[in-house]
Amino acid sequence: MNWLKNLFKKKKIVPPQRQKIKMEMSNISEAILSHLKMKTSGALLLTGDWGSGKTYHVKKHVFPVIEDQTEFIPIIVSLYGETDKTNIAQKVLFAFFDKKGEDSNLSTGTIAKNIKNFTEAIPAIKKYVDVDKLITGTGDNIFKFLPHDKLLICFDDIERMSSKIDVSDFLGLVNELVENKGCKVLLIANEEEIDKGISFKEKTIEKTIHFHSNISNILEDIVDEYDVEFKSYIIENKDWILKTLNPNIEDESDQKELKKSFSNIRTLKFAIEHFSQPYFLISAEKDLKDELTQKQLKNIWVFILAVSIEFRKPNNISFNERKNIDIQTTSLSDIDFSQLNLMDHTAEDASEETEDQWSYSKKFKKLYFNRLSETYIFHPEIYDLITSGKTIDSSRHIENLEKSFNVVEGKVSPAHELLGNFMHGYWKFSNDEFSDKLNELLVFSEKGELGDLISYLNAGVYLLGFSDLFDKSKEDVVNKLKSGISIFLEKTQLNYAMITQLEMTSGHFNEENLQNIKTFIDESIKLKEIENDKQEAIRLEKLFGEDIKALVKEFLPQHSDIRTPDKPIFHKFDINAVKTAVGNWNAEGIMDFTSLLKIRYLDTGFSERLTDELDFLENLESGISDIDFEQKTISNYTIQNQLVSRVAECKKRLNDHKNALQQTL
Incomplete structure (x- = not known):
């Protein structure tokens, strides 16, 4: 039973060989250490914006300091979505087990199993401990098993507890741990987001620490886990990356929103992870010391940062919903030439009053690219990686990159x-x-x-x-x-x-x-x-008569999820060429063309632009009526059972559009 003895005995602290902490002990670490050393009558509150790195900082920097310089055992318990107050005690116990298990290679499950076996072997223990309640966390005896005088319990995500738990009731539990159990308690939360605030704060919270993230240090921490080459690139370009994270913009509301986004560590980690992939692809193909390559990588970073922020916002851009940021436009000159009367800025201001896909696209470029005087470039392969996890096609990505930068013989035009x-x-x-x-x-x-x-x-x-x-x-x-x-x-x-x-x-x-x-x-x-x-009509008319499969292939959309308007052109085909062609197609070609009609006229929101092609569909019907269906062939069968009804559907759709347009005139 050495595992049980080792679990609850006080451990002699021997400073482990840890990675050297890059920064000197921060004010936060000092405040928490001071709290642990003093006789206290309340909890310590660490408050800051969501995603600003409070929890990350506590785990990464504060816990190692506590473990190296004190005998306290720090544990952290997230209350995110917690609906039952009685479960909190169980979480605390299991967090303690997991912490102790780090030194004994014991998991929570192993410890729980051994406790059950131990009490079965020594039934007398059951007289004093309700083991089932200990394991399930529903009894009052749980906290009795914890070393109260040397335990720091950190409760995280208080503001994200379920509304089924009253914050005041939870704080009552905190007060019980501090005053009656002798525990040290650290609360980690965004105080501004706690519903109705913290009641009786003066009785429960002894001191409040306001967390302000140091993006420079956090950036180094994040890339510390990456390949040496990638880490070196980030550190060498840190000043420029930090510039992209500076929310300096005239509009105060935009500045506030950018500051909140740029200080979200989860988003920053998300962006860096996705930046590492195109970085390694480019480093394998190009010289990273080349000035053009450096410009391309910086542009890619700004794009990834922007898309990462917007993608992680609810009900925003997605793999299918791009809000026109994929419409590639060279950045407009953003220099104020109003005195020269060359550019109309009032038109832009008026257009941005109403939120639509175009105004979103303009604001997206203004916030993330114009702010840095960076040319806007849409990187399709990277966008798909961020929004859907789709692997980057290296050759296609490099090709698009060179084209976007107007590269001629390896250099920018x-x-x-x-x-x-x-x-x-x-x-x-x-x-x-x-x-x-x-x-x-x-x-x-x-x-x-x-x-x-x-x-x-x-x-x-x-x-x-x-x-x-x-x-x-x-x-x-x-x-x-x-x-x-x-x-x-x-x-x-x-x-x-x-x-x-x-x-x-x-x-x-x-x-x-x-x-x-x-x-x-x-x-x-x-x-x-x-x-x-x-010229195009002449070429396509020839394909229509000689190779219908090739024609269908040309008109299929490149992306099934993204459609751009089709341009009317079939109505320019010669009437006799249309009538003659349909009787010469084989069954496979007929089925392919039948599918194209559905895609072109029925499965799109742009078919109202194709009303001129009604003449083409009528000529097609006329050609079908000239076919001798007495001949029993698979082609004739396919025309009668597939193509005829599809042509009728498409005609109806275009006629509906035509009639609707006439009514508006």
Whole structure:
């Protein structure tokens, strides 16, 4: 029975070989040690914001100090969700067992089993101890088995107890432990969140310690458990990471919210864990000392931090609900050119009054990226990792990363690098070089070397705003920007994201010359779309007649959970080509096309945009009616039993949209 003897006897304290504590004994440790040494008549309260690291600090830093410098045994009991006051005593006992078991390799279950065996072997003990009550924690004898004079009981998550337990009743238990049992008690809570506050605080709480987290030390603690390489990277870049955790922003409510988010240690640990994965993927492929790689990693960290915070908030972004933060847009110039009348800031302010997906996306970028003058980039592989645990596809992630940073032959495009320098601090240029830099930016723009349309508008902000500083007329600047835009559009494939970017920014540029450029872009896109649609319709019409499976594959959405609007194009097919094709398809092709009709017209919220394709569906019906169904083939059977009814469903859906639109006119 040595296990029982060893369990309850006082242990001679021999300082163990622990990891050296990085910080000197904090004020919190000193306050708690002082409390343990003094004769006290109340508990000690450690209060601070949720997630600020109170419990982490107590376990990581305070407990080792107590165990090394005193004979006290510190144990911690979480009251999170606790619904029955009588269970608290059981939790305390088992926490004590677990603590003692660390030295004896004994678990709570082993100790409980041995107690039962011991009392069976010596029945006389049953006269004095109700063993069943001891094990189940429902009796009053539990606390009698604890070394009261050398025990520190820490009750955590008081504010998260179930409402079935009255806080006053719990504090009565604390008072009993302190005054009558001689225990030392530490309460860990966010006092502001305790319903109705702490009643009779002056009788129960002797002193209150306010916890303020030291993010720098906590950051080092968190990465201490990681690979040496990753740990070294974090420590070397600690100053910059701490800058990203500084909630410095003009709006007070936003600043308060950011401060709360950045001080949440659980979120910080969550972000660092997810950052480690792309870090190791990139370190295996790229030189970490390269300036571009360093910029990419920093951008990824800001993205992970932002998504981690927002994802962990209730009813917020998720794997399926992205609230338009996945619509990639080059950051708008956030320099205040209001005096130059180049950008319309009132439109932005008005749009943010109403919470919707676009305003959420704008605020997301403002809080986490514009605040740091960091270009916003959406990293799809990383987003999926955070929100669904999906493994990062390394090659795809690197490819997207290089594309997002406008990398040409391993380096950031000089045009974008220069524009970025203007956007993130044009005042950093010297007087001697400013004119030359403006000329360089104009040359890049005129040659069509900027990689997206919004960048031409952003370049226009600086080129027009400072036109008098580099001896160029505004008319000359506008014409050169238009030339560059034409070159860019000539070599660029238009897509939905590109059009959406322009729609999002339409209210930001109200100066006459910028509006002129914006109108030119819109008209150029329309002309390009007309020509593209003509060529695309010819290509797709050929597939429709010769390889229906290949056509279906092209129109299937890339992500089943994320849909962008389909563009009407089938109505441009030649009538005779449509009628002829359907009679030549095999059964497999017919089933594939039947499935596509469902996806395109029935399983989407954008089918009202496809009403022009009613003509195509009617031509398809006409072609079906010309088929000789007297021939008993599997293709004919599939058309009659699958395709005919599906075409009718789709026609009805589009007709409903068409009728609804006519009623609104």
